[in-house]
Amino acid sequence: xxxxxxxxxxxxxxxxxxxxxxxxxxxxxxxxxxxxxxxxxxxxxxxxxxxxxxxxxxxxxxxxxxxxxxxxxxxxxxxxxxxxxxxxxxxxxxxxxxxxxxxxxxxxxxxxxxxxxxxxxxxxxxxxxxxxxxxxxxxxxxxxxxxxxxxxxxxxxxxxxxxxxxxxxxxxxxxxxxxxxxxxxxxxxxxxxxxxxxxxxxxxxxxxxxxxxxxxxxxxxxxxxxxxxxxxxxxxxxxxxxxxxxxxxxxxxxxxxxxxxxxxxxxxxxxxxxxxxxxxxxxxxxxxxxxxxxxxxxxxxxxxxxxxxxxxxxxxxxxxxxxxxxxxxxxxxxxxxxxxxxxxxxxxxxxxxxxxxxxxxxxxxxxxxxxxxxxxxxxxxxxxxxxxxxxxxxxxx
Amino acid sequence: xxxxxxxxxxxxxxxxxxxxxxxxxxxxxxxxxxxxxxxxxxxxxxxxxxxxxxxxxxxxxxxxxxxxxxxxxxxxxxxxxxxxxxxxxxxxxxxxxxxxxxxxxxxxxxxxxxxxxxxxxxxxxxxxxxxxxxxxxxxxxxxxxxxxxxxxxxxxxxxxxxxxxxxxxxxxxxxxxxxxxxxxxxxxxxxxxxxxxxxxxxxxxxxxxxxxxxxxxxxxxxxxxxxxxxxxxxxxxxxxxxxxxxxxxxxxxxxxxxxxxxxxxxxxxxxxxxxxxxxxxxxxxxxxxxxxxxxxxxxxxxxxxxxxxxxxxxxxxxxxxxxxxxxxxxxxxxxxxxxxxxxxxxxxxxxxxxxxxxxxxxxxxxxxxxxxxxxxxxx
Numbered sequence: 001x002x003x004x005x006x007x008x009x010x011x012x013x014x015x016x017x018x019x020x021x022x023x024x025x026x027x028x029x030x031x032x033x034x035x036x037x038x039x040x041x042x043x044x045x046x047x048x049x050x051x052x053x054x055x056x057x058x059x060x061x062x063x064x065x066x067x068x069x070x071x072x073x074x075x076x077x078x079x080x081x082x083x084x085x086x087x088x089x090x091x092x093x094x095x096x097x098x099x100x101x102x103x104x105x106x107x108x109x110x111x112x113x114x115x116x117x118x119x120x121x122x123x124x125x126x127x128x129x130x131x132x133x134x135x136x137x138x139x140x141x142x143x144x145x146x147x148x149x150x151x152x153x154x155x156x157x158x159x160x161x162x163x164x165x166x167x168x169x170x171x172x173x174x175x176x177x178x179x180x181x182x183x184x185x186x187x188x189x190x191x192x193x194x195x196x197x198x199x200x201x202x203x204x205x206x207x208x209x210x211x212x213x214x215x216x217x218x219x220x221x222x223x224x225x226x227x228x229x230x231x232x233x234x235x236x237x238x239x240x241x242x243x244x245x246x247x248x249x250x251x252x253x254x255x256x257x258x259x260x261x262x263x264x265x266x267x268x269x270x271x272x273x274x275x276x277x278x279x280x281x282x283x284x285x286x287x288x289x290x291x292x293x294x295x296x297x298x299x300x301x302x303x304x305x306x307x308x309x310x311x312x313x314x315x316x317x318x319x320x321x322x323x324x325x326x327x328x329x330x331x332x333x334x335x336x337x338x339x340x341x342x343x344x345x346x347x348x349x350x351x352x353x354x355x356x357x358x359x360x361x362x363x364x365x366x367x368x369x370x371x372x373x374x375x376x377x378x379x380x381x382x383x384x385x386x387x388x389x390x391x392x393x394x395x396x397x
Numbered sequence: 398x399x400x401x402x403x404x405x406x407x408x409x410x411x412x413x414x415x416x417x418x419x420x421x422x423x424x425x426x427x428x429x430x431x432x433x434x435x436x437x438x439x440x441x442x443x444x445x446x447x448x449x450x451x452x453x454x455x456x457x458x459x460x461x462x463x464x465x466x467x468x469x470x471x472x473x474x475x476x477x478x479x480x481x482x483x484x485x486x487x488x489x490x491x492x493x494x495x496x497x498x499x500x501x502x503x504x505x506x507x508x509x510x511x512x513x514x515x516x517x518x519x520x521x522x523x524x525x526x527x528x529x530x531x532x533x534x535x536x537x538x539x540x541x542x543x544x545x546x547x548x549x550x551x552x553x554x555x556x557x558x559x560x561x562x563x564x565x566x567x568x569x570x571x572x573x574x575x576x577x578x579x580x581x582x583x584x585x586x587x588x589x590x591x592x593x594x595x596x597x598x599x600x601x602x603x604x605x606x607x608x609x610x611x612x613x614x615x616x617x618x619x620x621x622x623x624x625x626x627x628x629x630x631x632x633x634x635x636x637x638x639x640x641x642x643x644x645x646x647x648x649x650x651x652x653x654x655x656x657x658x659x660x661x662x663x664x665x666x667x668x669x670x671x672x673x674x675x676x677x678x679x680x681x682x683x684x685x686x687x688x689x690x691x692x693x694x695x696x697x698x699x700x701x702x703x704x705x706x707x708x709x710x711x712x713x714x715x716x717x718x719x720x721x722x723x724x725x726x727x728x729x730x731x732x733x734x735x736x737x738x739x740x741x742x743x744x745x746x747x748x749x750x751x752x753x754x755x756x757x758x759x760x761x762x763x764x765x766x767x768x769x770x771x772x773x774x775x776x
Contacts, residue, residue: 041470042534054540072438147438154439158452159554166548 003059007173008233011276011299013320013355019385020173021059022325023049024302025364037371047364048179050325052172056378061234062170064163064226066177067155068219070147137207144191145214150221164229173233176226181238181280184215184258185246194243201253208257216261220268227272234276235269237262237297247283247307251291259295266296276323284308293321302326302362309362311347315354323356330361333369333377340377348384359385399553400450400457404618408661408684410705410740415770417457418763419710420447420745421687425502426752434756445503445749450554454763458554462545464611465537466559466567466604468529472516490575491516491526507752517576520592526576527599532606546614555618557663558611568624568664569643570634572600579633586638593642601646605653612657619661620654622647622682627668629692639673644680651681661708667748668692671699678706687711689747696732700739709736710743718746718762719753725762733769744770 001009001017009016025048035041043055052060157163167174188211189197200208226232239246246254266277278299279285279292284307285300292300303309303326311327332343344359351357359381365374398406398414406413423431425445432438440453450458471489478485484496493514500507517523539545549556559567573582573596586593611617626633634643651662663684664670664677669692674685688694688711696712717728729744736742744766750759768774 035470040535042531042536044536044540052540055535060541067439072432152439153437153453154442158442158450159458162458162552162554165551170544170547172544 002171004171004173004233007059007061008275010358011234011323011356013323019352020358021057021382021385022358023053023056023058023360023365024326024362025049027364027366029367030365030369033367034371034374039371049364050360051175051179057382060172062167062172062174063178064167064174064176064230064232065157065179066222066226068177068182068222071149071152071154072147074147140191140207140211144211148215148218150218150224155222156225160225160229167230174230175234175236176223176230176232177236181236182219183237183239183241183246183279184212184219184261185239185244185249186241187215188212189241189244197244201257212257212261216265219265223269227269227274232269232272232274234278234299235266235274236278236280238280240280240282242282245282246279247281247285247288251287254288255291259291262295262297270296278325282307286314289314289318289322293318299323299325299356302360305329305362306331311351311357315351315357320354320356324351325358326360326362327351327357328359328361328381330363330366330369333361333365333373337373337376340373341380344377344380344384348381349387352385400459401553401555401618403457404459404555407740407743408619408708413740415767415772416737416740417743418767418770419450419456419459419743420454420763421711421749422446422448423750423759424752425505426500426507427750427754429502430752431756431759436756445505455767460552460554460556461560462549462556462558462611462615462617463539464559464607466607468526469531469534469536470529485513492575512578515576515578515581518581520589523576523592523596530599530603532603537607538611542610549615556615557619557621558608558615558617559621567604568622568626569597569600569646570624570626572596574625583633586634586642590642597642597646601650604650608654612654612659617657617659619663619684620651620659621663621665621686624664624666624670625668627666627670627673627692629668629689632668632670632673634673636672636676639676644676647677647680647682655681663708663710669694674699674703674707678703684708684710686743687745687747690714691716691747694747696742697735700736700742705739705741708741708743711745711747712736712742713744713746713766715746715748715750715754718750718758720758722758722761725758726765729762729765729769733766737770 003020006016006018007020010020026045028047031039031045031047039045040055045053045055049056049058050061051063052058185197188200188208191211192200200211223235246258249258269277276299277297278301279297280301281288283304285292286309289300298321300314300322301324303311303314303324305327306329309327311324314322314324327347329343332339348359352359361377400417403413403415404417405411407416423441423445428436428441428445437453441447441451442453443449443451447454447456449460450456468490472487472491474489475487476484477487477493479498482498484498485493486496487493492512494510495513496506496510497508516526570582573585573593576582576596577585585596632639654662661684662682663686664682665686667687667689669689670677670685671694677685683706685699685707686709688696688699688709690712691714694712696709699707699709712732714728717724733744736744746762765774
């Protein structure tokens with residue numbers, strides 16, 4: 001069974017030789033700590049783990065790096081490329097909570113410097129004081145539309161036929177669009193800031209809907225060629241803006257503004273045989289899950305335990321309809337072996353046997369985790385992943 | 398004819414449909430200028446780098462396999478100090494540089510940094526650093542190597558090893574210079590010749606051991622030595638030093654490469670390394686790039702002198718592009734027709750495009766070069 005087949009079967013709750021070994025990432029500070037604690041310094045290790053790591057035995061996920069951000073990029077005077085507000089994060093960049101400070105910094109930078117829409121600063125405590133709706137629309141037409149054209153050169157890697165040959169024949173699951181990801185709400189938030197989103201949803205409903213429709217069309221437009229030419233296993237949405245994660249949005253607003261657009265794009269993806277449509281979401285998204293399922297999502301990650309999410313409870317409530325990645329409380333790794341083992345044994349055997357679950361930490365490994373504990377965690381998890389034969393477990397039920 | 402066949406035929410003086418169309422790259426400042434002058438978004442496709450091809454500019458694809466010959470682990474890069482004008486940075490290779498803040502774009506300055514300090518000052522420093530050159534370090538090869546090999550099988554573009562550029566050192570002089578600075582890299586042969594021999598053997602062994610697996614599993618189209626051991630008045634090391642210290646190790650590595658089917662072996666040096674070319678040929682190098690015109694490197698004269706023993710790339714004066722169409726045309730017509738006729742030549746600018754080159758001039762240059770290459774000029 002190759003990695004692609006294993007991933008597909010795991011996510012389809014079908015029997016596998018062992019479960020795909022998934023982890024989210026490592027905080028940069030953690031890497032420095034682990035090196036001081038004896039981790040070899042001449043191995044490939046970066047802040048991203050979900051695309052795989054040979055040394056730690058994390059399974060590979062191949063990535064097609066589509067560029068779904070602004071082209072041309074917004075100029076941020078005096079900034080380097082890496083600090084450009086709208087530049088996609090590099091594949092090696094941290095994300096989600098480990099990178100919160102950096103994300104925050106980037107978003108604030110964008111908010112302070114870009115002024116994409118009038119008065120929009122992105123500051124949570126700032127009233128944007130928008131200009132007239134006409135002006136707002138004008139800015140959208142002139143500053144956003146042209147930068148988010150699906151056919152702009154640079155959204156796809158060069159030498160496409162060769163990319164298709166390499167990615168089409170490889171043995172790992174294929175994820176689109178890669179680390180940079182995209183979310184409808186987080187992109188809107190980038191354009192107008194958090195308070196701008198509030199204002200749009202409250203006072204400029206038609207414009208908000210038009211912007212989101214435009215964005216959904218954009219995602220479909222960009223993805224079309226990949227979906228046509230490649231066997232994509234996982235489309236990776238991310239609503240992890242530290243300014244406004246989707247979990248913070250009231251469910252009625254999510255249903256009104258985001259659900260129809262997500263449904264449309266996800267239907268398009270399903271029509272192209274994408275079986276796993278994932279949502280990376282910060283915070284406790286439990287209440288949002290029914291809406292996410294209705295919108296066509298099949299999977300959530302990283303199932304943030306510290307905010308109150310629990311993969312066992314989610315499985316109980318939603319069954320195998322909801323697939324999950326993550327869900328292991330990272331705080332257990334700051335304690336002793338017993339706690340780590342208990343945390344894993346309380347979740348992994350039951351959920352893995354049931355299928356549709358890739359256990360992993362619910363956040364990039366934070367710097368208060370000792371290297372020894374990390375290795376112990378990986379070792380116990382690996383044994384549990386191999387020991388769980390879903391076929392036998394189900395037969396016994 | 399695909400890009401790989403074209404490259405191979407060119408470098409072996411066989412017939413081609415046209416020569417490879419390649420360029421090294423552009424300064425980030427140049428790219429920003431070109432954007433202001435109308436270059437579309439998303440171009441160049443690989444940032445400021447052009448050597449790996451550009452669909453937009455019609456440049457042929459080339460790839461390198463990113464095998465790391467530099468130190469692993471590297472030193473943590475850190476800003477040691479800064480004032481209003483300068484940044485003092487410890488680089489990943491241990492060098493400390495002083496760089497001008499003004500005019501910096503995406504980490505690239507308008508002037509060269511001043512090199513303040515180096516990690517190797519004596520034999521003890523070198524002994525203490527050797528462990529960072531372990532050929533068996535897993536991070537020397539890209540992750541998921543078998544899949545890299547799979548993708549490179551059946552490709553239609555040329556691939557070289559190792560990656561070029563100053564962060565991927567491999568040449569003997571470049572390595573020495575990065576370890577101990579230009580001055581000491583020029584004098585160590587006199588001050589402590591046995592140490593110099595020892596270091597060169599170490600470098601050659603390291604290259605061979607590191608590349609062993611790669612050359613066994615991948616069909617590379619060429620190997621490139623990065624040296625930069627010359628300036629505009631000649632080499633930084635004498636022919637006698639090169640013959641004594643460099644040639645035996647070049648020979649050993651180049652023989653190893655040839656035994657694995659790599660028979661195109663390039664050497665990259667800015668400046669004027671002409672005095673050293675006979676020795677380089679003797680050591681198995683058969684391609685010189687980028688033939689910097691401002692340092693009196695004349696590709697037409699070099700072809701006349703060395704014939705088919707020496708392939709050439711570059712040789713087109715980038716300064717012509719800062720002038721006008723007439724100057725560009727004169728430069729191209731003076732060099733391309735005679736050399737393209739014989740083969741073994743990849744015409745391109747003699748370094749990255751500097752920011753005094755207007756976008757329109759670059760486009761004119763590319764268009765004219767293509768016309769000449771395809772035999773359409775004057776037709």
